[in-house]
Amino acid sequence: xxxxxxxxxxxxxxxxxxxxxxxxxxxxxxxxxxxxxxxxxxxxxxxxxxxxxxxxxxxxxxxxxxxxxxxxxxxxxxxxxxxxxxxxxxxxxxxxxxxxxxxxxxxxxxxxxxxxxxxxxxxxxxxxxxxxxxxxxxxxxxxxxxxxxxxxxxxxxxxxxxxxxxxxxxxxxxxxxxxxxxxxxxxxxxxxxxxxxxxxxxxxxxxxxxxxxxxxxxxxxxxxxxxxxxxxxxxxxxxxxxxxxxxxxxxxxxxxxxxxxxxxxxxxxxxxxxxxxxxxxxxxxxxxxxxxxxxxxxxxxxxxxxxxxxxxxxxxxxxxxxxxxxxxxxxxxxxxxxxxxxxxxxxxxxxxxxxxxxxxxxxxxxxxxxxxxxxxxxxxxxxxxxxxxxxxxxxxxxxxxxxxxxxxxxxxxxxxxxxxxxxxxxxxxxxxxxxxxxxxxxxxxxxxxxxxxxxxxxxxxxxxxxxxxxxxxxxxxxxxxxxxxxxxxxxxxxxxxxxxxxxxxxxxxxxxxxxxxxxxxxx
Amino acid sequence: xxxxxxxxxxxxxxxxxxxxxxxxxxxxxxxxxxxxxxxxxxxxxxxxxxxxxxxxxxxxxxxxxxxxxxxxxxxxxxxxxxxxxxxxxxxxxxxxxxxxxxxxxxxxxxxxxxxxxxxxxxxxxxxxxxxxxxxxxxxxxxxxxxxxxxxxxxxxxxxxxxxxxxxxxxxxxxxxxxxxxxxxxxxxxxxxxxxxxxxxxxxxxxxxxxxxxxxxxxxxxxxxxxxxxxxxxxxxxxxxxxxxxxxxxxxxxxxxxxxxxxxxxxxxxx
Numbered sequence: 001x002x003x004x005x006x007x008x009x010x011x012x013x014x015x016x017x018x019x020x021x022x023x024x025x026x027x028x029x030x031x032x033x034x035x036x037x038x039x040x041x042x043x044x045x046x047x048x049x050x051x052x053x054x055x056x057x058x059x060x061x062x063x064x065x066x067x068x069x070x071x072x073x074x075x076x077x078x079x080x081x082x083x084x085x086x087x088x089x090x091x092x093x094x095x096x097x098x099x100x101x102x103x104x105x106x107x108x109x110x111x112x113x114x115x116x117x118x119x120x121x122x123x124x125x126x127x128x129x130x131x132x133x134x135x136x137x138x139x140x141x142x143x144x145x146x147x148x149x150x151x152x153x154x155x156x157x158x159x160x161x162x163x164x165x166x167x168x169x170x171x172x173x174x175x176x177x178x179x180x181x182x183x184x185x186x187x188x189x190x191x192x193x194x195x196x197x198x199x200x201x202x203x204x205x206x207x208x209x210x211x212x213x214x215x216x217x218x219x220x221x222x223x224x225x226x227x228x229x230x231x232x233x234x235x236x237x238x239x240x241x242x243x244x245x246x247x248x249x250x251x252x253x254x255x256x257x258x259x260x261x262x263x264x265x266x267x268x269x270x271x272x273x274x275x276x277x278x279x280x281x282x283x284x285x286x287x288x289x290x291x292x293x294x295x296x297x298x299x300x301x302x303x304x305x306x307x308x309x310x311x312x313x314x315x316x317x318x319x320x321x322x323x324x325x326x327x328x329x330x331x332x333x334x335x336x337x338x339x340x341x342x343x344x345x346x347x348x349x350x351x352x353x354x355x356x357x358x359x360x361x362x363x364x365x366x367x368x369x370x371x372x373x374x375x376x377x378x379x380x381x382x383x384x385x386x387x388x389x390x391x392x393x394x395x396x397x398x399x400x401x402x403x404x405x406x407x408x409x410x411x412x413x414x415x416x417x418x419x420x421x422x423x424x425x426x427x428x429x430x431x432x433x434x435x436x437x438x439x440x441x442x443x444x445x446x447x448x449x450x451x452x453x454x455x456x457x458x459x460x461x462x463x464x465x466x467x468x469x470x471x472x473x474x475x476x477x478x479x480x481x482x483x484x485x486x487x488x489x490x491x492x493x494x495x496x497x498x499x500x501x502x503x504x505x506x507x508x509x510x511x512x513x514x515x516x517x518x519x520x521x522x523x
Numbered sequence: 524x525x526x527x528x529x530x531x532x533x534x535x536x537x538x539x540x541x542x543x544x545x546x547x548x549x550x551x552x553x554x555x556x557x558x559x560x561x562x563x564x565x566x567x568x569x570x571x572x573x574x575x576x577x578x579x580x581x582x583x584x585x586x587x588x589x590x591x592x593x594x595x596x597x598x599x600x601x602x603x604x605x606x607x608x609x610x611x612x613x614x615x616x617x618x619x620x621x622x623x624x625x626x627x628x629x630x631x632x633x634x635x636x637x638x639x640x641x642x643x644x645x646x647x648x649x650x651x652x653x654x655x656x657x658x659x660x661x662x663x664x665x666x667x668x669x670x671x672x673x674x675x676x677x678x679x680x681x682x683x684x685x686x687x688x689x690x691x692x693x694x695x696x697x698x699x700x701x702x703x704x705x706x707x708x709x710x711x712x713x714x715x716x717x718x719x720x721x722x723x724x725x726x727x728x729x730x731x732x733x734x735x736x737x738x739x740x741x742x743x744x745x746x747x748x749x750x751x752x753x754x755x756x757x758x759x760x761x762x763x764x765x766x767x768x769x770x771x772x773x774x775x776x777x778x779x780x781x782x783x784x785x786x787x788x789x790x791x792x793x
Contacts, residue, residue: 050647053647055582056582095561097558098559098561098564103567103568103571104564225774227772228772228773228774228775229772229775229778230772230775231769231770231771231773231775232634232640232770233619233634233641233770234772239640239641241582241583241642242581242582242584242585242639243582244581359640360640
């Protein structure tokens with residue numbers, strides 16, 4: 001009963017926005033990081049809306065409303081909103097049922113987003129956030145580095161004006177670009193993205209907070225020059241386009257029997273998207289824990305679920321935490337949810353105030369920013385220490401390879417599996433120190449004794465049933481019932497053959513085989 | 524006897540099935556269907572773009588026109604630049620001097636007639652309009668100009684177009700819907716000014732505009748203008764102020780002019 005009460009108290013605590021950051025936040029750096037985040041999210045939002053197959057403005061709504069709710073309800077500096085993997089999976093799920101970009105398609109995307117949010121809320125009620133504690137720091141660094149690689153490769157298309165070059169693996173794209181440089185690459189686009197990336201990388205050491213702004217500006221200025229000089233046809237530049245933005249796009253999503261049937265059919269996809277979105281968000285949250293202080297993972301799960309479930313009511317689609325925008329926010333000095341809230345509000349201001357100017361922002365400049373962010377996510381000072389440790393190095397390399405070759409979804413799976421595998425391997429290692437004392441064999445056991453780890457000990461004990469052995473379990477922190485049963489059966493075996501097994505109980509009395517004394521008495 | 528009847532019935536059934544298969548569903552039918560495949564949904568989306576461009580393709584549109592302001596009746600009216608022309612593409616066009624695919628043709632409409640920015644080839648808006656054009660073109664012969672394509676050629680009048688006469692015709696007939704200042708009303712689109720097509724658009728060509736006006740204007744009373752009146756109005760429209768042709772880089776023009784002026788100055792001093 002008390003546990004239920006505690007559970008319910010926890011839920012209500014996680015549901016109420018935690019505004020304790022109001023007192024501690026460094027308002028100035030949060031404002032700067034929020035504004036830079038807004039500049040960065042606008043092109044991303046439009047790109048991701050494009051990936052999801054919905055009108056561009058939906059991406060902005062996602063950045064504003066999902067971003068705001070995720071930060072407001074959450075308790076970390078994680079920046080939420082539109083996300084690459086979630087957008088792609090949304091479009092992959094809806095594509096077989098409706099034409100990309102058609103009104104029905106958009107309604108389906110909204111219905112699916114609602115479903116994703118509800119599934120995440122169920123995961124929250126079931127305390128699913130615990131699962132994500134198994135991501136080891138090495139796996140998190142592996143994912144971040146892999147996402148950096150993916151960002152750089154995915155920025156190539158926009159940065160070089162390639163049109164659509166589809167390749168299976170990331171290195172093929174480099175090969176295609178290098179081998180077909182003259183035919184594929186739009187020189188105007190390459191110049192703009194080159195200037196953007198160069199400006200960003202040169203200014204980064206000097207202007208740690210605002211270098212992105214200057215990089216965009218440099219790209220836009222060069223882009224405007226080229227556009228005005230050569231004209232739209234000769235330069236063939238892709239521009240951002242008009243951004244129409246309604247302040248209050250609130251509505252009730254269309255949920256007829258047809259929509260519900262669709263949602264039912266794509267339920268497995270909805271679960272996959274929900275888990276993927278949470279996995280990304282919680283990996284970021286885990287990463288933030290190490291940098292900005294404790295983060296309540298369950299509260300983040302609730303924030304994600306609630307913001308995605310409310311997304312269709314703000315006419316937008318589901319999102320999740322964003323690796324690149326969060327890492328930019330951190331570099332700009334964000335420590336609290338305030339920066340995410342500022343970013344969401346700033347998107348509205350920018351879309352209104354700079355709307356006409358935004359139209360002419362060249363896409364190569366935006367792709368250049370993505371490349372800079374990707375380069376920034378590959379941190380040598382995080383990777384090198386990992387490679388020195390055999391286990392961490394293996395987890396890191398496995399995760400990195402999975403993310404860059406198989407994509408983020410597979411990478412997250414490999415990250416969990418490899419983290420858990422190495423954790424289990426470490427836990428089930430049992431050391432047996434065997435010595436002779438007064439004609440009796442002393443076995444000093446170090447490590448956890450449970451069904452998967454006692455095999456060697458059992459074989460050793462059964463080998464000589466007539467011997468006298470003292471089993472020292474004082475360094476066994478955990479001993480499960482299977483291990484106690486095994487010890488008991490060995491004691492019976494020895495008793496039958498005239499041997500003896502004395503047990504010095506484990507330091508944790510609850511788990512130790514307590515009947516050791518009585519068996520000894522019977523022999 | 525029975526065999527013959529059976530044969531005839533069979534033939535009728537086959538004929539009926541093939542006719543049913545060839546009959547193309549109307550847009551209204553498509554819209555009322557519960558489930559559309561990717562192509563059909565794109566057709567509907569393309570239809571929406573053509574009839575309500577500023578809403579469905581807002582990202583790339585720069586004025587207050589809709590595609591269907593010139594491609595009348597959503598691109599189905601003959602002699603009003605109907606859109607059933609997929610079979611003519613790709614083709615070489617003197618406008619840009621390259622082989623044009625349908626995609627490039629649609630993108631250029633956004634740049635010139637819609638005075639907007641050029642969408643990329645793979646933009647969903649371009650894909651949807653392509654699908655709609657494909658839908659309209661079903662049954663056409665590849666490479667053959669469909670009947671009623673483009674706009675009719677105005678017959679030779681033996682007289683030059685006269686914009687001054689065109690102005691009086693405009694104010695007598697056209698201004699009722701298009702407004703005396705040409706900036707459009709609720710009933711008709713703007714014909715010049717910042718919210719109309721730019722100088723690079725096909726409609727800015729006097730001959731094409733005259734053919735369009737002659738065959739389609741005023742709405743409900745088509746072909747009421749004489750060929751000469753149509754030419755005069757087209758010439759009048761051509762002289763009005765509208766957004767510049769975006770083909771020439773403005774900065775380049777400015778620099779060319781500067782270089783020209785500077786070289787002239789040097790030439791004068793020598």
